[in-house]
Amino acid sequence: MAKEIYSRYPMVKYLRKEALPTALCPGCGGGTVLNAFANAVDQLRIDPKDLVVVSGIGCSAWIASPYFLADTLHTTHGRAIAFATGVKVGLPDKKVVVISGDGDLASIGGNHLIHAARRNIDITVILVNNMIYGMTGGQVAPTTPFGAKTTTTPYRNIEHPLQISETVAAAGASYVARWTTAHVYQLIESIKKALQVKGFSLVEVVSQCPVQFGRRNRMKEPAEMLRWFLKNSVPISKAKKMSPEELEDKFVIGEFVNRERPEFVSELNKLIDEVQEHFGLKGEDDGV
Amino acid sequence: MIIRGDEPEQIRLIKKLYKPGNYFMQGNEAVAYGAIFAGCRFYAGYPITPSSEIAETMARELPKLGGYYLQMEDEIGSIAAMVGASWTGLKVMTATAGPGFSLMQENLGYAVMTETPLVLVDVQRSGPSTGQATKGAQGDFFQARWGTHGDHPIIALSPTSGQDAFWEIIRAFNIAERLRTPVVMLFDGVLAHTRELVKIPDVEEVEITYRKLPQNEEEARLPFGDPHGDGVPPMPLFGHGYFTHVTGSTHKENGLRDVYTPEVHDRLVRRLHRKIEQNRHVYEKYEEYFTDDAEILVVSWGVTARPALGAVLKAREEGIKAGLFVPKTVHPFPGERMRALGKKVRAVLVPEMNLGQMILEVQRYVNDDVLLKGVNKIGGVPLTVNEILREIRGVA
Numbered sequence: 001m002a003k004e005i006y007s008r009y010p011m012v013k014y015l016r017k018e019a020l021p022t023a024l025c026p027g028c029g030g031g032t033v034l035n036a037f038a039n040a041v042d043q044l045r046i047d048p049k050d051l052v053v054v055s056g057i058g059c060s061a062w063i064a065s066p067y068f069l070a071d072t073l074h075t076t077h078g079r080a081i082a083f084a085t086g087v088k089v090g091l092p093d094k095k096v097v098v099i100s101g102d103g104d105l106a107s108i109g110g111n112h113l114i115h116a117a118r119r120n121i122d123i124t125v126i127l128v129n130n131m132i133y134g135m136t137g138g139q140v141a142p143t144t145p146f147g148a149k150t151t152t153t154p155y156r157n158i159e160h161p162l163q164i165s166e167t168v169a170a171a172g173a174s175y176v177a178r179w180t181t182a183h184v185y186q187l188i189e190s191i192k193k194a195l196q197v198k199g200f201s202l203v204e205v206v207s208q209c210p211v212q213f214g215r216r217n218r219m220k221e222p223a224e225m226l227r228w229f230l231k232n233s234v235p236i237s238k239a240k241k242m243s244p245e246e247l248e249d250k251f252v253i254g255e256f257v258n259r260e261r262p263e264f265v266s267e268l269n270k271l272i273d274e275v276q277e278h279f280g281l282k283g284e285d286d287g288v
Numbered sequence: 289m290i291i292r293g294d295e296p297e298q299i300r301l302i303k304k305l306y307k308p309g310n311y312f313m314q315g316n317e318a319v320a321y322g323a324i325f326a327g328c329r330f331y332a333g334y335p336i337t338p339s340s341e342i343a344e345t346m347a348r349e350l351p352k353l354g355g356y357y358l359q360m361e362d363e364i365g366s367i368a369a370m371v372g373a374s375w376t377g378l379k380v381m382t383a384t385a386g387p388g389f390s391l392m393q394e395n396l397g398y399a400v401m402t403e404t405p406l407v408l409v410d411v412q413r414s415g416p417s418t419g420q421a422t423k424g425a426q427g428d429f430f431q432a433r434w435g436t437h438g439d440h441p442i443i444a445l446s447p448t449s450g451q452d453a454f455w456e457i458i459r460a461f462n463i464a465e466r467l468r469t470p471v472v473m474l475f476d477g478v479l480a481h482t483r484e485l486v487k488i489p490d491v492e493e494v495e496i497t498y499r500k501l502p503q504n505e506e507e508a509r510l511p512f513g514d515p516h517g518d519g520v521p522p523m524p525l526f527g528h529g530y531f532t533h534v535t536g537s538t539h540k541e542n543g544l545r546d547v548y549t550p551e552v553h554d555r556l557v558r559r560l561h562r563k564i565e566q567n568r569h570v571y572e573k574y575e576e577y578f579t580d581d582a583e584i585l586v587v588s589w590g591v592t593a594r595p596a597l598g599a600v601l602k603a604r605e606e607g608i609k610a611g612l613f614v615p616k617t618v619h620p621f622p623g624e625r626m627r628a629l630g631k632k633v634r635a636v637l638v639p640e641m642n643l644g645q646m647i648l649e650v651q652r653y654v655n656d657d658v659l660l661k662g663v664n665k666i667g668g669v670p671l672t673v674n675e676i677l678r679e680i681r682g683v684a
């Protein structure tokens with residue numbers, strides 16, 4: 001039965017079949033993200049041989065590694081972007097993509113995230129924000145909504161969630177967009193843009209974890225979570241006219257920035273050229 | 289597939305930039321130049337005393353050779369970037385000191401588990417914690433061995449001078465490449481900042497090793513197999529269409545995660561150990577002075593091996609039959625040779641700039657009837673010839 005589904009699914013050619021079925025729970029938003037990413041790659045006609053996908057640790061980290069059929073690097077918790085930085089410097093002509101969770105990339109990995117944005121290194125980050133630590137059993141995350149219940153905030157969360165897209169945009173990224181798993185087509189378009197931008201790009205996907213988040217917050221069914229996303233999403237243009245209080249439990253969606261800035265790896269290679277030129281190290285063998 | 293740094297163009301550049309001859313330089317500079325001769329073309333690090341001159345030299349020299357210097361946001365990111373770069377076929381290095389070495393431990397374990405060649409220089413300084421940040425020490429002997437978690441093998445070298453460091457860092461790269469594993473170099477703040485004579489050779493006199501690459505599709509599909517029986521799998525580099533999956537989790541020969549089958553974990557971790565154990569000839573190295581007829585054996589490493597040699601020479605002048613054993617690869621410890629030497633002597637002295645670390649390794653290999661004594665000094669000032677000589681006289 002499972003085999004038939006895989007053979008009918010047109011994106012299956014991008015998946016590592018020996019790793020299927022995925023370990024994600026039924027109804028997890030991770031499946032939507034994998035699907036959106038595969039569709040973006042397909043629509044752009046990117047050869048998976050030109051892709052290196054890096055992830056950290058968490059449910060969302062598994063979306064692409066091992067399931068996506070490319071060179072995949074499954075790293076330590078929080079460090080995916082730093083590993084990807086080394087990959088991109090070594091392979092400047094490849095598309096280097098990081099797919100991982102909000103806990104992974106924005107909590108333990110928050111420092112790497114803002115510095116990669118500052119450096120503006122040409123990496124695409126797809127950050128799956130399920131507002132919870134799914135893999136470790138539903139503990140509070142830096143993205144958990146104020147007042148939400150988790151296994152480590154059994155009474156209610158008294159911390160305010162980190163606005164990841166705003167932070168990364170302020171840090172200097174070339175492209176930042178946020179969508180939810182209820183906005184699949186917009187999500188695919190943004191992933192496509194992010195993959196084509198030369199510079200650091202972030203696509204934040206607000207995603208459902210019915211098992212660890214929804215269950216404890218009166219949304220047992222995946223569809224209930226999707227309805228919650230739709231009801232509370234505010235386009236960025238509208239959000240600009242709203243007060244912080246009004247925005248407290250809303251999901252601001254859309255493109256945050258899309259701009260050109262000097263990119264790190266090309267600047268690095270330009271510098272190398274200049275230095276070699278300056279010291280007369282380029283060109284013909286001068287018989288030394 | 290290429291391992292960058294070995295093209296004829298590189299030989300030409302090195303010849304043009306670094307004329308063979310005698311130079312007066314810091315130990316840290318000798319490490320950097322050695323790394324460049326070894327083919328290192330990627331350095332990612334975070335500044336920390338007393339290692340920073342290695343970063344500074346690499347930042348200045350690497351661009352001349354088309355290599356990359358990255359100053360990362362911290363040490364965790366530095367070693368992470370190195371692992372990423374190594375999988376693209378670059379020879380990679382970082383340098384750090386105590387607190388930075390602590391931060392690197394998690395991904396050092398990752399490099400062991402994923403069999404990623406890299407070279408990590410720990411310029412030891414006085415601890416614990418930020419301790420005496422600018423002073424040398426030899427307190428990281430066991431941090432190198434046991435700093436990361438789990439059952440893992442590690443190789444660590446320790447040079448005794450700037451000149452020695454130049455050649456030992458080349459050896460570190462050669463071992464890392466040959467055995468597809470991280471190699472630690474335990475340097476120290478004293479040698480790092482001592483200026484002394486370093487002879488730079490002709491680049492063509494330097495023997496360089498490169499990692500084994502897959503010979504065919506089948507080998508490329510098993511990035512963690514053992515097709516040649518030496519425990520070292522060929523490394524399918526990223527970007528060549530092999531669709532390699534690399535994970536720090538327990539994985540099968542094809543790279544896919546399997547954390548549920550006890551045999552898979554057992555097979556992988558035992559092979560990682562066997563790889564290091566069965567290739568002792570690749571990395572085992574020690575020096576001996578007057579050990580043939582020695583009755584008192586001094587065993588010392590790194591910076592302390594130098595006053596130790598001075599003390600042994602003076603003791604010999606006084607007619608005391610003293611000898612010196614210097615492990616150059618300190619992990620895995622040259623235990624067999626240590627055991628053989630321990631059988632012939634009455635007393636073993638172990639001078640080190642700590643409160644007794646390598647002595648615990650030595651102890652494993654000497655019998656109870658041998659007098660074993662540490663000669664220990666902390667505070668950031670190296671042991672002197674006379675301090676060690678006094679101890680030799682004391683047991684003579």
Ligand SMILES: Cc1ncc(C[n+]2csc(CCOP(=O)(O)OP(=O)(O)O)c2C)c(N)n1
Nearest residue numbers: 058059060077101102103104132133134135
């Ligand atoms: C250094 C370290 N600390 C903690 C963990 C345990 N851990 C594994 S996954 C995870 C959280 C993952 O959360 P997120 O990135 O949001 O992913 P999700 O599972 O929710 O998709 C944690 C804390 C770890 N593996 N390594």
Ligand code: SF4
Nearest residue numbers: 024025028059134209
């Ligand atoms: S625990 Fe949550 S995030 Fe993890 S797979 Fe299940 S639904 Fe998805």
